Amino acid sequence: MECEVNRFACIGSEMTGDLYYIHRPELERILLERTVKYAKGGSINVVGLHRMGKSSLVHNTLVTKAEDFYKQNIIIARISADSKGNVNIFFKDMAKAVYKIMKKYGDIDDDLNDSYEAVKKLNVIEDGTSELESFFEIIKESGKRVVLIIDEFDNVSKLFENYESGFGVLRTLASQEETRVAFVYVSRRTAEQIESKIQGVSEFHNNLEVMYVKSFSDEELKEYFKINECSGVKLSDEEKKKLIEITGGQPYWSDILLAEYKKAKDKGITTDLEKIFQENRRRIYEEYGNMIRVLNEGKNPLGNKLYQLVFGPAEPDCTDLDADALYDYGIIVNKKNMQLISDKFKEYMELKEKEFNFYPIWHKTETGLREILKNKLEKQYRKEWENIILDQYCLKPKYIMEKLNIYFFKNQKPEPYIDKDNQKKYYIKNYFLSDNLYKASDQKRKMLRENEFKEDAVITLLEAIFTRGLFLLCEFEYKELNFEKIFGNKDKFVEKALHLSEARNSYSHATDMLLKDGFKRKTKEYCEALCESIDKFLKKN
Numbered sequence: 323m324e325c326e327v328n329r330f331a332c333i334g335s336e337m338t339g340d341l342y343y344i345h346r347p348e349l350e351r352i353l354l355e356r357t358v359k360y361a362k363g364g365s366i367n368v369v370g371l372h373r374m375g376k377s378s379l380v381h382n383t384l385v386t387k388a389e390d391f392y393k394q395n396i397i398i399a400r401i402s403a404d405s406k407g408n409v410n411i412f413f414k415d416m417a418k419a420v421y422k423i424m425k426k427y428g429d430i431d432d433d434l435n436d437s438y439e440a441v442k443k444l445n446v447i448e449d450g451t452s453e454l455e456s457f458f459e460i461i462k463e464s465g466k467r468v469v470l471i472i473d474e475f476d477n478v479s480k481l482f483e484n485y486e487s488g489f490g491v492l493r494t495l496a497s498q499e500e501t502r503v504a505f506v507y508v509s510r511r512t513a514e515q516i517e518s519k520i521q522g523v524s525e526f527h528n529n530l531e532v533m534y535v536k537s538f539s540d541e542e543l544k545e546y547f548k549i550n551e552c553s554g555v556k557l558s559d560e561e562k563k564k565l566i567e568i569t570g571g572q573p574y575w576s577d578i579l580l581a582e583y584k585k586a587k588d589k590g591i592t593t594d595l596e597k598i599f600q601e602n603r604r605r606i607y608e609e610y611g612n613m614i615r616v617l618n619e620g621k622n623p624l625g626n627k628l629y630q631l632v633f634g635p636a637e638p639d640c641t642d643l644d645a646d647a648l649y650d651y652g653i654i655v656n657k658k659n660m661q662l663i664s665d666k667f668k669e670y671m672e673l674k675e676k677e678f679n680f681y682p683i684w685h686k687t688e689t690g691l692r693e694i695l696k697n698k699l700e701k702q703y704r705k706e707w708e709n710i711i712l713d714q715y716c717l718k719p720k721y722i723m724e725k726l727n728i729y730f731f732k733n734q735k736p737e738p739y740i741d742k743d744n745q746k747k748y749y750i751k752n753y754f755l756s757d758n759l760y761k762a763s764d765q766k767r768k769m770l771r772e773n774e775f776k777e778d779a780v781i782t783l784l785e786a787i788f789t790r791g792l793f794l795l796c797e798f799e800y801k802e803l804n805f806e807k808i809f810g811n812k813d814k815f816v817e818k819a820l821h822l823s824e825a826r827n828s829y830s831h832a833t834d835m836l837l838k839d840g841f842k843r844k845t846k847e848y849c850e851a852l853c854e855s856i857d858k859f860l861k862k863n
Contacts, residue, residue, distance in 0.1 A: 342549075343378055343382045344375070344538065344542055344545050344546050344549065344573070345382075345542070345545060346375070346379055346535075346538075346539075346542055347541075348539075349379055349533060349535060350379070350382075350383045352366075352531075352533050353366065353368070353379070353380065353383050353384070353506070353533065354383060354384075356504075356531050356533075357384065357469045357504045357506060358384070358391060358394075358396050358469060358504075362467075362502055363396075363467060363469065363502065363504035364496075364504055364529070364531065365496045365503075365504055365505040365506070365507070365529060365530050365531070366504075366505075366506055366507070366530060366531045366532075366533055367475075367507045367509065367512060367513045367527070367530045367531070367532045367533070368380060368506060368507065368508045368509070368533050368535060369509055369510070369511070369512050369532055369533065369534050369535070369650075369651075370510070370534055370535035370536065370651070370652075371510060371613050371616055371617075371651055371652075371653070372510060372612060372613070372616060373572075373573065373574035373609070374535045374536060374537070374572070374573060374574075374652070375535055375573045376508050376535045377473060377508060379535060380471055380473075380506055380508055384398050384469065384471065384506070385398055385400060385471070388423075391469075392423070392427060395465055395466045395467065396466070396467055396468075396469060397420055397423055397424065397461070397466055397467070397468045397469065398423075398469050398471070399416075399419040399420045399422075399423055399468060399469070399470050399471065400419060400470075400471040400472075400473065401415045401416060401419050401470070401471070401472055401473070402472070402473040402474050403472055403473070403474050403475050403476075403477040403478045403481060404474060404477060407481065408481065409446055409447065409481050409482065409484075409485045409488060410444065410445060410446050410447070412478070412481050412488075413441075413444070413446050413451065413454055413491070414441060414442060414444065416454070416470060417438055417441040417442075417454060417457050417458075418438075419470070420457075420458075420461065420468055420470070421434070421438045424461075424466075429464075429466075431464075433460055434457070434460050434461070434464075437453070437456055437457045437460050438457060440453045440456075440457075441453050441454055441457050446485065446491075447484070447485055451491045454491070454495075455494065455495065455498075455500075455501060458495060458500075458501040458503055459500045459501055462500060462501055462502060467502060467503075467504070468503045468504065469503075469504045469505075469506065470503055470504070470505050470506070471505075471506040471508065472505060472506065472507050472508065473508045474508070474509070475507040475508055475509035475513070475516065476509045476510050476511055476516060476619075478516060479516050479517075479519045479520055482520055483520060486520060486521055489517050489520075489521070489525075489526040490526075492505065492526065493525070493526050493529065496529060497529050507530070510616050510619075511616075511619060512527065512532055513526055513527045513530055513532075514526070514527035515621070515622070518621060519621055534650045534651065534652065536651070536652030537569075537570050537571035537572045537573070537652050537663060538571040538572075538573060538576075539571075542571075543562075543566065543571055546573075546576070547562060550580060553584065554584060554587070554588075555580050555583055555584050555587070561593075561595060564595045564596065565579060565580070565595055567664065567665060568595060568596075568599050568664060568665075568666050569664055569666075570655070570662075570663035570664035570667070572652075572663060572664070574609065575606060575609060575664075578602060578605060578606060578609075579595060579598055579599060579602070579606075582598045582601070582602055583595065583598055586598065599666065606666070607670055610667055610670045610671075613653070614628075617648075617651075617653070622644070624644060624647055624648055624651075627640045627644045627648075628648055628653060628654075628671075629671065631644065631645055631648070631654070631660050632654075632660050632662060632668070632671065633671070633672075633685055645657050645660075653667075683846065683849040683850065683853065684822075684826065684849055686849075686853055687822075687849045687852050687853055687856070688789065688792065690852070690853060690856035690857070690860070691792055691793075691796065691852070691856065692784045692792065693856075693860065694808065694856060694859060694860070695784055695792075695795065695796065695799075695803075696784055697863060698799075698803040698804075698805075699711065699799075699803070702802060702803060711795075789822070789823055789826045790823045790826075793819035793820075793822070793823055794819075796815070796819070797812070797815070797816055797819060800812050800815070808855050808856075808858075808859045809852070809855050810855075818848040818851070818852060821844060821845065821848055822845060822848055822849065825841070825842075825845040
């Protein structure tokens, strides 16, 4: 049965009412239990990427039932941490929102009124927040408690730039018995990330429960499809499967496609979801781009690490904790095989990398170089190739086994070997091996001991060496390993190596956006040229 109301007429806005909102029972339960079900209540951080339905969830779970909660002496108030405001307005708005609700129900007495007037005159930076605390103490003494929703909480990183005590004020209002305000912080990043952006470390998040809002679950999708039928969008089982394949059940992406589906149906034209996606690809790609930008906000850019985890190669600072964070956000849906939220999003990531950066093709390039080096070094130096390379480039022979093991497992670094007759050559070689190789080897071996790699994992010098060291080793062994037959002129190879090392360093430090398109295109061309040479060699060998 169709409804007169078109659910898709307001996509992208906060969804309210039974004809629009998709219930999310488990998240609603957590939110209610944390804030209103128990006598003291507690604060919660509702986290999710943009347009995952965070505000809709909070509104429909708490705000729409505010009148019923007020009868239970629970005040549900709501403000926004708008970046256009300032810290004084922010804290005054907290009191204003609560005061307005109590005035609506005629519950203002002289003490509360006087306290609110004092808050209105407050200059937080100069006067402190004792008047604000007194305001909430009076409310608590009256037998009521406050649940205060703060939308767009990410913006407090701007509001508190010159008032770091702001986080402490919120923590005090939430934790001290005299006030006990239950805060609902709605944000894209966690409260810990938001505070650490300003203060380096975060204590603010310690009394918060974090709840992530991701794509629709299987049960939520059933309600989603059922409600959409009311707007004239009835999908076949095959179409439902296709929609999930394209969007991963992300609410807004799904709404975009189904809004266009309805338009097509009303016009009597094709409703093929793949075709609709292709026709609206730019619009959805903009959403993908927004998501990557959000992930790259803050001190730990997850967008770049997402590329590393999915396509490789992963830098040593890309950890399991980063994978956990991306899983919490719902971008990675299976950590075992690094499966992304949707195949279309993966296609987008591949497209962007092929256009501008170089991770997918770089992974192939670097893996190929390591394979060729290992092949050539084993043929040239037999089974002792690692010891010979260490002897030649870094260590005195007596250190090769005994001292190397001491360093790996007791963190004692062997003395480097400098050939006095050829100091410059050995200085360069010692630099890349001792400073890069050892750091990488040590980290990987530590992970071995912590069972983050399989017990039988083989880690050679080549797996441990960083990008620049890898190219330098190729350069120094160019003649001995007859690389000219594989890569051609040595000077041309060195030119490519220097360029790729510079590009790799920029991407690793999240500064690739500063690189010009011409530089990025050259990066791609050099990787492709090296890969072509590598493929030819590997096919023959």
